Amino acid sequence: MPVILHGPGYSTYSRTARLALEEKGVAYELNEVDILSGKGHAPEHLARQPWGKVPAFEHDGFHLFETFAITRYVDEAFPGPALQPADAKGRARMTQICGIVDSYAYGAMVGKVFWQEIIVPMQGGTPDAKVAEEGLAATRKALGVIEGLMAGDLLCGGGVTLADLHLLPAVEYLRMARAGASAFAASPKLSAWWDRMNARDSVVKTRPKLG
């Protein structure tokens, strides 16, 4: 019953899905669809993900896209440590944090701060300071809100949940940007969370290589 994840190693959302697979100990094949060279919009990938985004997922003929749907499925369909709180309030908090990442944090942290400071110069362009500054303001707000919702050493208290896996890849890229790293360092509870998460085998194994 093969599991296939379609998405490049450098993609934050693909990494979230891989983190769930790694945490559960599920063997999978990674099909590195290179979105930066336009492969996301090739007909074969659009058939898996109509918006041309990554990741897309397959298990035993079952096809799925949208990262939170994938990670929930992985947690519920496979044996291994539970990645969702057992109680309704804990699961609601976890879902809330994933929603905050999708709606407010990812675009600011990765799409603006990291993109302007790291990717634009890497591609020979000139960063747009206004976009970077807007991203930084939205990043500070999102980090403050998430830190305020933290229930313990990890985002939802207890063990690692899908919320930790949803946020972590975006934080990795945010911290590569000088301005992003200093905004993140101003969040003491999240900084301690980062150090704790960083030591996990799943996190080390899926660390993106850039450049």
Ligand SMILES: N[C@@H](CCC(=O)N[C@@H](CS)C(=O)NCC(=O)O)C(=O)O
């Ligand atoms: N809502 C999607 C978002 C996925 C997403 O934005 N993936 C990024 C890479 S981390 C992507 O595919 N970007 C390419 C594009 O937007 O064309 C999900 O939850 O899977």
